[in-house]
Amino acid sequence: MKSIRIIDSTLRDGMHAVSHQFTPEQMAMIAGKLDEAGVDTVEVGHGDGLGGSSFQYGFSKATEEQYLKAVSEALTKTKLAVLLIPGIGTVEDLEVAMEYGVKTVRVATHVTEADAGEQHIKFAKKSGLEAIGFLMMSHMAPPEKVLEQAKLFESYGADTVYITDSAGAMLPHDVRARIGLVSKELSVPIGFHAHNNLGLAVGNTLTAIEAGAASVDGTVCGLGAGSGNSQLEALIAVLNKGGYNTGADLYKLMDLSKEVEGLMHRPQTINSDSLAIGYAGAYGSFLLHSRRAAEKFGVDAREILLELGRRKTVGGQEDMIIDVAIELAKAKSSK
Amino acid sequence: MNVVRQCKTKKFLNLIIGRMVVLEQKKLRAAIIGPGNIGIDLMMKIKRSNVLELVLMAGIVSGSQGLKMAEESGIATTTRGIDGVIEFGDLDIAFDATGANPHMKHAPLLKQADIFAVDLTPAAVGPYIVPAVNMDSQLLTAHNVNMVTCGGQATVPIVNAINQVTPVEYAEIVATLSSLSAGPGTRQNIDEFTQTTRNALIKVGGAQDAKAIIILNPADPPIMMRNTIYTKCDTAKIADIIKAVEDMTRKVQKYAPGYKLKVSPYADGDKVVTVVEVEGAGDYLPKYSGNLDIITSAAVTVAERYAKLKHEGAM
Numbered sequence: 310m311k312s313i314r315i316i317d318s319t320l321r322d323g324m325h326a327v328s329h330q331f332t333p334e335q336m337a338m339i340a341g342k343l344d345e346a347g348v349d350t351v352e353v354g355h356g357d358g359l360g361g362s363s364f365q366y367g368f369s370k371a372t373e374e375q376y377l378k379a380v381s382e383a384l385t386k387t388k389l390a391v392l393l394i395p396g397i398g399t400v401e402d403l404e405v406a407m408e409y410g411v412k413t414v415r416v417a418t419h420v421t422e423a424d425a426g427e428q429h430i431k432f433a434k435k436s437g438l439e440a441i442g443f444l445m446m447s448h449m450a451p452p453e454k455v456l457e458q459a460k461l462f463e464s465y466g467a468d469t470v471y472i473t474d475s476a477g478a479m480l481p482h483d484v485r486a487r488i489g490l491v492s493k494e495l496s497v498p499i500g501f502h503a504h505n506n507l508g509l510a511v512g513n514t515l516t517a518i519e520a521g522a523a524s525v526d527g528t529v530c531g532l533g534a535g536s537g538n539s540q541l542e543a544l545i546a547v548l549n550k551g552g553y554n555t556g557a558d559l560y561k562l563m564d565l566s567k568e569v570e571g572l573m574h575r576p577q578t579i580n581s582d583s584l585a586i587g588y589a590g591a592y593g594s595f596l597l598h599s600r601r602a603a604e605k606f607g608v609d610a611r612e613i614l615l616e617l618g619r620r621k622t623v624g625g626q627e628d629m630i631i632d633v634a635i636e637l638a639k640a641k642s643s644k
Numbered sequence: 645m646n647v648v649r650q651c652k653t654k655k656f657l658n659l660i661i662g663r664m665v666v667l668e669q670k671k672l673r674a675a676i677i678g679p680g681n682i683g684i685d686l687m688m689k690i691k692r693s694n695v696l697e698l699v700l701m702a703g704i705v706s707g708s709q710g711l712k713m714a715e716e717s718g719i720a721t722t723t724r725g726i727d728g729v730i731e732f733g734d735l736d737i738a739f740d741a742t743g744a745n746p747h748m749k750h751a752p753l754l755k756q757a758d759i760f761a762v763d764l765t766p767a768a769v770g771p772y773i774v775p776a777v778n779m780d781s782q783l784l785t786a787h788n789v790n791m792v793t794c795g796g797q798a799t800v801p802i803v804n805a806i807n808q809v810t811p812v813e814y815a816e817i818v819a820t821l822s823s824l825s826a827g828p829g830t831r832q833n834i835d836e837f838t839q840t841t842r843n844a845l846i847k848v849g850g851a852q853d854a855k856a857i858i859i860l861n862p863a864d865p866p867i868m869m870r871n872t873i874y875t876k877c878d879t880a881k882i883a884d885i886i887k888a889v890e891d892m893t894r895k896v897q898k899y900a901p902g903y904k905l906k907v908s909p910y911a912d913g914d915k916v917v918t919v920v921e922v923e924g925a926g927d928y929l930p931k932y933s934g935n936l937d938i939i940t941s942a943a944v945t946v947a948e949r950y951a952k953l954k955h956e957g958a959m
Contacts, residue, residue: 363855364816364874364915396858399835421862422823425831605912621863628818628872631917635907 310554314524316350316500317343317541319569320380321392323532325356325594327574329369333379335572339529339565341383346561348541350413352390353380356534356594357625358417359391359398359406365627366594373402377409388412392443394625395425400432407436415471416462417443419623420450423461430465441500442467445624448478448590452490459491459499469498469524474513475624477504477535477583478590481516492521500524503539505531506587508579510539511547518553529562529569535593536583542566585611589618598627602634612637672951675700675729675759677750678741679710679721681827681929682764682936686739687714688927689944695951696737696944702729726750735759736954737947743767743829744836751788760950761788762943765829766836768792772844775945776801776895783950793837794922794935795819795856796844797942798871798903802918803849805892806875806909809884814876815851817841820859822866825933834858851875869922869935870906879911889918899945900938901925 320336331339336353343351353376355361355369362369369376381389390413391406392398403414414433416426423442433440442462447455459470472487479487484501492499501517503510503526514525527541542562548555583596591614599617603610616633617626674696676683683701687710690698701714706723714721722728726746729738730753738754739762740747747767754761763770770788773779774797782789792800799817806812819841821830830837838856845854861867877885886909896903902923909918922934929936 360855363857364876365818365857365872395834396838396860399838401835401839419860419862422831422860424828425834425860428832428835621861623859623861623863625818625857625859626820626861628820628870628919631872631907632870632919 310552312554313518313548314349315541315555315557316352316390316524316526317348317528318352318502318526318538319343319528319532319541321352321354321358322356322534322538323528324354324369325534325597326532326537326577327572328597329355329362329367331370331572333371333375336376337379337383339569340380340387342561342565342568344384344387346558346565347556348387349556350388350390351380351384352392352415353377354391357397358394359402361394361397374405374409377406377411381410390415392417393429394418395429397625400429403429403432407438411438413439413441415441415443417445417473420444420447420455420458423458426462427465430462430467434466439468440466441469441471443471443473443502445473445475446592447472447487448474448476448483449621452486455487456490456494459495463495463497467497469500470495471500471502471524472517473502474504475593476590477506477510477587477593479509479513481509481513484513484516485520488517488520488522498523500526502526504533504587504593505536505538505579506583506593510537511543514539514544515547515551518548530566530573531577532569532573533593535586535596536579537577582610582614585614589615591618591622592624592626595627595630598630602630606634606638608634608637608641671695671697672736672954673697673699673734674737674739674947675702675732675735676739676741677702677726677729679703679708679714680741680829682741682940684710684713685928685936685940686741686943687717687719689940691717693944693948695948695955700729700732700735702726726753730757737762737950739943739947740765744833755787762947763788763790764939764943766793766833766840768840768843772796772848773946774800774844774848775899775942775949776892777804777848779946779949780953783946783953789946791939791943791946792844792848793841794821794869794939795837795858795871796841797938798869798920798922798935799841799873800844800849801892801896802873802889802920803845803851803875805888806877806885806916807850809888810878810881812849812851812875812877814853815845815849816855816857816874817845818857818859818872819935820861820867820870821935822869822932823860823862824866825869825929825935826860866930866932868932871920871922873918873920875916876914877916879914879916882909882911882916885909885916893920900941902931902934902937
């Protein structure tokens, strides 16, 4: 039976869905139950990773240290991970996180910019951490380019390289082409992180595994940016039926999902705005920011998202939403 | 008719006198360390200067583009880096366009050789200088000045302008650069970039606390450098803030003409949002590389001011 590593991102990507407002106590409760359910790794923090709490991305309810302390005390076997997006978080932030028993760091760059993460991967390896290279918005580059960038991460010492569908824009054949090529050419394990904007998150994750991925992400109730991530309970059910070993207990995760439902700000569905994200290939966490800008400037959120896709914006460019909204409002009033 | 002729004559005489004054001022002898994109752009800007003379381009890789271009312009070159610079002798100013780590080694050697260092890396050995905000105060005392970062050059003036109107409790900037304009130096020093920019927002901008974010965007055609500046402050003073920011923008435009207020300051909750865009002069780097242009323009402006102060005997 093939073993698949599960990285849960309810407490990191899931933070987007609650505007980064989980409390440390809520995080500790969820982390404790994920640990009991046998999930391999949990990723914790602001949705945009270390240093993400900001005007640009929204301030989180508590500090990174408060979250990490609460979660680290709740874990027994499950590994604690953080996300670091170079340009937002720094090695200094990682050093603070390491004081709370963080064992894994995912260094996330845009799919064409892996070299911006060289110093962070090297620092992590030197410090005895597991380092994972995380290529965001992988739908924006052809498989050969994804391979070139994945090889860069491997050359810096990454233990695993992730192909990430941040916009939830990939179809199964896009996933197969990228994961297939990269897992064939690299000697380290390959991971896949899905978003559900086109309703394909669990299916794409299964496709990734069939194409060679050994590590995949999920979140309880599918919580995450845009239409959310691959829903962990559903994913484990699928992988159980498919004959894969994840070490995770389906019923315990189902029980946890009922508790997480009570903490959600809104149902995690595919609505017209989040669908527009997947359709346009825009960054998932633009969703709530675009809705706010649409309201402030009196324009359609879908129009903003489609324009952001056309302009080839990358992850983190939430401030472009303002520009686009203002321009759309101007165009609208001159009509 | 006579009046016109008189005016013309007077104008001509003034021109001659002006030229003579410039001729009298001995040009300061300058070197560039680091013949990459920034170094080449600096070279083209220094060549136009009345008060600086570029005499040496120093690199470590023979046959590199920058060294070739310097040779073609009749400028001496060395492939022995800082050692070549020190041995060359008789230099007044060195522009360091290498990286943070190399500059840490270069700084004490330049000081020992009594060469004024204009540091374009995020090493921040000397005090930060943003010409529109704090030029003279530092030039009179320091022997090494730091040009912060491109993001700092673009955003610190705005924070400083707002802070003159009302205290800025917290400043946060997001600098988005086209991937093509972010060379290996920026990429390998991305942490130093965010930290140095943050520090300058506090030390020069006047904010009580700050954060800097940098984003690389690979879109083709390349995007202009854009900077969003969020300032937490008394938003009721928005009218005065707009005026102060517009005045400051004109000051920066004197040395970086492509600097533009893209979104005029507006109040949003407890913060003011401002967006500036920087188009380059297109000297060596294409126009989308406004991020590199603003720091090279600022560096040459600082060096010229240093030359003038030195000439006037102010130091």
